[in-house]
Amino acid sequence: MLNIQDVHTYYGESYILQGVSLEVKPGQVVALLGRNGVGKSTLARSIMGLTPARSGRIVFRDQDITRMPAHMIARAGIGYVPQGRQVFKSLTIRENLQVTARGEGQWSFDKVLQLFPNLRSRIRSLAGKLSGGEQQMLAAGRALVGNPGLLLMDEPTEGLAPMIVRELGRTIESLKQAGTSILLIEQQLNFALRYADVVFIMNKGSIVHSCTPAELAADSATKAKFLGV
Amino acid sequence: MNFWVLQTLNGISFGMLLFLLASGLSLIYGLMKILNLAHGSFYLLGGYAGLVVVQKTGSFVLAVFVATLAIVVIGVLMERFLLRRLHLQEMPQTLLTFGFLFIFSDLAMLIWGSNPETVPKPEMFSQSVQIAGFIYPSYRLFIIGFGLVVALLLWWIQDGTRIGAMIRAGVDNEEIARSLGINVSLLFTLVFALGAFLAALGGVMGGPIMGVFPGADFEVLLLGFVVVIIGGLGSLKGALIGGLIVGLLDNFGKVFFPEFALFTIFAPMALILAVRPTGLFGRE
Numbered sequence: 001m002l003n004i005q006d007v008h009t010y011y012g013e014s015y016i017l018q019g020v021s022l023e024v025k026p027g028q029v030v031a032l033l034g035r036n037g038v039g040k041s042t043l044a045r046s047i048m049g050l051t052p053a054r055s056g057r058i059v060f061r062d063q064d065i066t067r068m069p070a071h072m073i074a075r076a077g078i079g080y081v082p083q084g085r086q087v088f089k090s091l092t093i094r095e096n097l098q099v100t101a102r103g104e105g106q107w108s109f110d111k112v113l114q115l116f117p118n119l120r121s122r123i124r125s126l127a128g129k130l131s132g133g134e135q136q137m138l139a140a141g142r143a144l145v146g147n148p149g150l151l152l153m154d155e156p157t158e159g160l161a162p163m164i165v166r167e168l169g170r171t172i173e174s175l176k177q178a179g180t181s182i183l184l185i186e187q188q189l190n191f192a193l194r195y196a197d198v199v200f201i202m203n204k205g206s207i208v209h210s211c212t213p214a215e216l217a218a219d220s221a222t223k224a225k226f227l228g229v
Numbered sequence: 230m231n232f233w234v235l236q237t238l239n240g241i242s243f244g245m246l247l248f249l250l251a252s253g254l255s256l257i258y259g260l261m262k263i264l265n266l267a268h269g270s271f272y273l274l275g276g277y278a279g280l281v282v283v284q285k286t287g288s289f290v291l292a293v294f295v296a297t298l299a300i301v302v303i304g305v306l307m308e309r310f311l312l313r314r315l316h317l318q319e320m321p322q323t324l325l326t327f328g329f330l331f332i333f334s335d336l337a338m339l340i341w342g343s344n345p346e347t348v349p350k351p352e353m354f355s356q357s358v359q360i361a362g363f364i365y366p367s368y369r370l371f372i373i374g375f376g377l378v379v380a381l382l383l384w385w386i387q388d389g390t391r392i393g394a395m396i397r398a399g400v401d402n403e404e405i406a407r408s409l410g411i412n413v414s415l416l417f418t419l420v421f422a423l424g425a426f427l428a429a430l431g432g433v434m435g436g437p438i439m440g441v442f443p444g445a446d447f448e449v450l451l452l453g454f455v456v457v458i459i460g461g462l463g464s465l466k467g468a469l470i471g472g473l474i475v476g477l478l479d480n481f482g483k484v485f486f487p488e489f490a491l492f493t494i495f496a497p498m499a500l501i502l503a504v505r506p507t508g509l510f511g512r513e
Contacts, residue, residue, distance in 0.1 A: 048408040049407075049408070050404055050407070050408055069407070069414075070407035070408045071411055074408055074409050074410035075410045080409060082408070086402055086405045088397070088398040088406070090397055091394055091397055091401065095394040098394060099394050099398045099406075099411060100409040146410055
């Protein structure tokens, strides 16, 4: 589905991604873990073409997207749920979903609102007026109406109350059942372990470990070394 | 009494022309963060192009179409081939448009000379009309109505259409808009073209009452900036209200204090800025 091969990315003069390789297979939920500042969000930005990789290759559905413009990458089928939500604050919920709706697929406008009933009841509200949890649901819905084959979620649980995090977990479960592949960038270890099929750990700009969630749960040395828990 | 009504109508009709100019200025800045100083040139060249077409064909309607189209082409070329290379570099972009302002100003002088010209009014509105005891040029009334229609149309595009919502999404967060599949660079070209269109429209429509003359580009640009500063950058409502305020201030200022005409515009602007630094309808 998504194949990242030896990606090197610079942010200005800083050498952030120092050879990242990672694969997401169709239908898989892959968690990418790591401490703050190891380059997880930069990897997301490189995948989306916002901070393109200087070398290496990113292949999505047999198509090389490494140097495509961001909007073409999104249209190729990657739904981006950026860190910090970043919903369009001056647009209503309906408009947020309308501007990104694209293509035929299972995620129609109505289907997305079924998944997030809270959004339906406030469809005419400005997105800037929503709570953090509602904004997160909107950010996810906004990516889904584009009918992506892969959802790229960057720290969706950040700053959310435990109850909302559980709701988000249920959403990820139903997306998984619907066959959507997910690359989940996370800080909350337990959340990632619960929903992921495969776990990658990143440190100082490269992947240092990969295993199943069960293996990681039992491997306290790795957890202590790279995740600080 | 008669005097007040007539002068108010004069102010409003001029305000509508300023609105045409300022709405484009404001839209372009709102989405692309470009301070387009060549906007005055679009107005001036629009006026001259309209003049040529009316002189050649006698048709004002044709003049509106040809002049606006010509300026849109110039605007699109500027955006696609030059401004685009300096994306988000405000100073180089502003200087580039500043250069164009001078080039177009000299070119216009070279082609049309330095005598003030007036675009003949369209046949249909060449007479004055009598309403409720007043006699007033019908063309100025037409401009007021036309300006309102354009305002409604722009408002509908912005708030009522998907493309308008996409533009607002781009204003909100350009990068995220791109990464969710919105072709923001195409929107840039569309908005720049729309701005050029509106400025040229102002030039042609204003031709019969304001005239077309060397320096008109700088003059309307200055007033256009006052309008967006008062109304708030990026706000359509601000461009309309600000346009009317400046139109009225300019008109009454020239009537009552001809020697302080600019003061009557800039003093209220400074006052509004002191109270509301982002303008009446601007976002922080």
